Amino acid sequence: MAHLIGKTLRTIDIVxxxxxxxxxxxxxxxxxxxxxxxxxxxxxxVEAEKFLYNDNVMQLTISLGVATYQSGRNAQSLIKxxxxxLYRGQKxxxxxxxx
Numbered sequence: 861m862a863h864l865i866g867k868t869l870r871t872i873d874i875v876x877x878x879x880x881x882x883x884x885x886x887x888x889x890x891x892x893x894x895x896x897x898x899x900x901x902x903x904x905x906v907e908a909e910k911f912l913y914n915d916n917v918m919q920l921t922i923s924l925g926v927a928t929y930q931s932g933r934n935a936q937s938l939i940k941x942x943x944x945x946l947y948r949g950q951k952x953x954x955x956x957x958x959x
Contacts, residue, residue, distance in 0.1 A: 861906070861920075868905045869898070884939070892928045899924040923950050 865875050865883060874886040885902075887895055903922055911918045925946025927938045 864905060864909055865902065868902050892926065895926045895928065899926055
């Protein structure tokens with residue numbers, strides 16, 4: 861997964877593992893609209909990839925949350941905003957699946 865994320869992003873972007881299944885991606889010099897475009901490109905790349913685990917081919921999906929830096933926001937507040945947006949998006953997707 862880390863390799864796929866790395867090859868999907870620009871060389872100035874920073875990727876790190878944040879938790880067990882969570883990654884954090886810092887996109888310098890990018891606005892919110894383009895961050896969403898990068899996120900969607902990454903989501904599609906993961907969805908199209910075939911992963912091999914214990915001799916089984918698997919297809920994965922990812923969920924993303926986005927936040928942009930503004931004066932007064934620190935790393936923790938950015939992570940909280942992105943996390944809130946992630947869960948809001950997951951909830952919206954589940955509601956659409958029920959329709």
